[in-house]
Amino acid sequence: MTPIIRVTNLRKYFRVSLRAKGLVGTVRGLFTGDYRLVRAVDGISFEVQPGELVGYLGPNGAGKSTTLKMLTGLLVPTSGELHVNGRVPWRERKAYVAHIGAVFGNRSTLWWDLPVVDSLELLQYIYRVPPAAFRRNLDEFRELLELDAFLDTPVRSLSLGQRMRADLCAALLHNPDLVFLDEPTIGLDVVAKERIRQFILHVNREHGTTVLLTTHDLSDVEKLCERVMIIDHGQLLYDGTLSGLRERFGGKRELVVDFAEDYADVSVDGVEVAGREGPRVVYRFGREDMSASQLISALSERFRIEDLSVREPDIEDTVRRIYEERLLE
Amino acid sequence: MRLYLELIRLSFQRTLTYRAATLAGLVTNLFFGLLRAAVMVALYNARPAGSSPDVAGISLQGAITFTGISQAVIAFLSLFSWFEVMNEIRSGDIGAELLRPFSFFGFWMARDAGRALSSLLLRGFTMVAAYALLFRITYPTGAVQWAALGIALALAWAVGFAWRFLVNLSAFWSTEARGIARFAFALALFLSGFVMPLRFFPAWFVALCNLTPFPAMVNTVIEVYLGVLQGPALAQALLVQAMWFVILAGLAHLAMRAGMRRLVIQGG
Numbered sequence: 331m332t333p334i335i336r337v338t339n340l341r342k343y344f345r346v347s348l349r350a351k352g353l354v355g356t357v358r359g360l361f362t363g364d365y366r367l368v369r370a371v372d373g374i375s376f377e378v379q380p381g382e383l384v385g386y387l388g389p390n391g392a393g394k395s396t397t398l399k400m401l402t403g404l405l406v407p408t409s410g411e412l413h414v415n416g417r418v419p420w421r422e423r424k425a426y427v428a429h430i431g432a433v434f435g436n437r438s439t440l441w442w443d444l445p446v447v448d449s450l451e452l453l454q455y456i457y458r459v460p461p462a463a464f465r466r467n468l469d470e471f472r473e474l475l476e477l478d479a480f481l482d483t484p485v486r487s488l489s490l491g492q493r494m495r496a497d498l499c500a501a502l503l504h505n506p507d508l509v510f511l512d513e514p515t516i517g518l519d520v521v522a523k524e525r526i527r528q529f530i531l532h533v534n535r536e537h538g539t540t541v542l543l544t545t546h547d548l549s550d551v552e553k554l555c556e557r558v559m560i561i562d563h564g565q566l567l568y569d570g571t572l573s574g575l576r577e578r579f580g581g582k583r584e585l586v587v588d589f590a591e592d593y594a595d596v597s598v599d600g601v602e603v604a605g606r607e608g609p610r611v612v613y614r615f616g617r618e619d620m621s622a623s624q625l626i627s628a629l630s631e632r633f634r635i636e637d638l639s640v641r642e643p644d645i646e647d648t649v650r651r652i653y654e655e656r657l658l659e
Numbered sequence: 660m661r662l663y664l665e666l667i668r669l670s671f672q673r674t675l676t677y678r679a680a681t682l683a684g685l686v687t688n689l690f691f692g693l694l695r696a697a698v699m700v701a702l703y704n705a706r707p708a709g710s711s712p713d714v715a716g717i718s719l720q721g722a723i724t725f726t727g728i729s730q731a732v733i734a735f736l737s738l739f740s741w742f743e744v745m746n747e748i749r750s751g752d753i754g755a756e757l758l759r760p761f762s763f764f765g766f767w768m769a770r771d772a773g774r775a776l777s778s779l780l781l782r783g784f785t786m787v788a789a790y791a792l793l794f795r796i797t798y799p800t801g802a803v804q805w806a807a808l809g810i811a812l813a814l815a816w817a818v819g820f821a822w823r824f825l826v827n828l829s830a831f832w833s834t835e836a837r838g839i840a841r842f843a844f845a846l847a848l849f850l851s852g853f854v855m856p857l858r859f860f861p862a863w864f865v866a867l868c869n870l871t872p873f874p875a876m877v878n879t880v881i882e883v884y885l886g887v888l889q890g891p892a893l894a895q896a897l898l899v900q901a902m903w904f905v906i907l908a909g910l911a912h913l914a915m916r917a918g919m920r921r922l923v924i925q926g927g
Contacts, residue, residue, distance in 0.1 A: 344923060399754070399924055402758060403757070403758075404754050404757055404758070404922065404924055405922060405923075405924065406919060406920045406922070420919065423757065423919075424760045424761070424762070425760070427757075427758050427759060427760045428760035432758050434754065434755075437751070437752065437754070437755065438755070439754075439755040439758060439759075440755075441669075443673060444669065448669065451665075452662070452665055452666075452669070455661045455662035455665050456662055456759050456760065456761055457760065
């Protein structure tokens, strides 16, 4: 299959002019061109296949949004290659954006003073969607996103959750081949987040739309994405499955065992007893130490077991450790 | 095409809803119009006794009409203060529009057309009506002159729009683009014949102005209205307007392409 996104050694540098403080500095700034080079995206390469749902993670300022802005044709790369949906986004902006959708969580792409429905209808003309297809999509999305309550409200009066739903609808009405979502759940409550996740999944599965989303909420990634990419300081640190990420960097797993009796000595070589409460014992063990089944069989040889469960390390912790300890460098 | 008609309609409706702003604008325009008419009367009367009643082919009545017409087209042309595209570039809101498969220039031109049309109806015609009550103003005569006036108005708006758009694009290069724009708009104020009909100025100054697109934004409309342009001269003036629109729109297109390479959308 030919990839729908192919990024090779992509870079985007910004010049930030340096201004000394005070009046003297301002005046000097008029004549000198001192600037600092910010390497927002510094040589990343990846491919995305049609129909994938990819999570793009990274701490603030890592280069996520800059990548997305290049992928959507808003920014021209400093160097490197970028082919999306058979085109070079910045070079063929008009032709390219006709087949993509995008939501930038921190700004609306709808018209501020128009009622939602007017904005959506305008999109019909912008993308030249045939009326029947437009109706069908609008009806489908209206129901899934529960838009009816605020279709006639001007965009500026919507709540954040409503606005995000309207924006999502607007990004998908023209059946784009792929859609870029920049923090689509930012600032939303649990219920609203869930509704948006369901919608993204639906669009990916039912319409086969390729989705690339950035987020800070790892439950978004856990619930939606098979594949994650992690970027920091403009460089791609990890590209693979979520479980692979857990395996490589995950903290220790925990096995919670309820024994039939209150045994005196429950220790196992190489495994830490993290807690004990009567017959319930919590073992903590690393992947490299042993597998869960090895530990269970070791225990069941010596003890009678009533019940047990394995707890995977929290993905949130894993990613935090990756950022903080810079494990990937 | 349907899109651009929709944009014109939406923008037209939107401007119609700003009633208080319309009224305030009208009062201001009328006040300055009266002031300018008074200046014209004083200037005409200050000439030595026995001079010809006309100055450069324009009678006092024509000069008063000039002040009325130029005040009436202020809102329609919006020539002297327009920062909308600049604001979008600075705030990054331009991103939302660049994500859509339309021409950015065309999008803004359609929106501005809606705004200009409603301004012409609400403020232009009202202003002329107010002048008609207060003064004995002149009117175009005959179908040809009325048609020419319509074309000149539309072209004046188009040239003015392309100029404003181009000036606004300076925000791609400078964070102090507002100052650049203020200067550019002040230039248009003087060189377009808004302050005085260009005929009143020395020939060398007029020749200089004619090298710029500014007379095509106001002066042509005035001269067509007052009927000082006739026959081939009239046709030529309209052609010059069209030519300036093509040149400025072409420049705007090039500047847009270059500007996109400079675009920085902060945040997120």
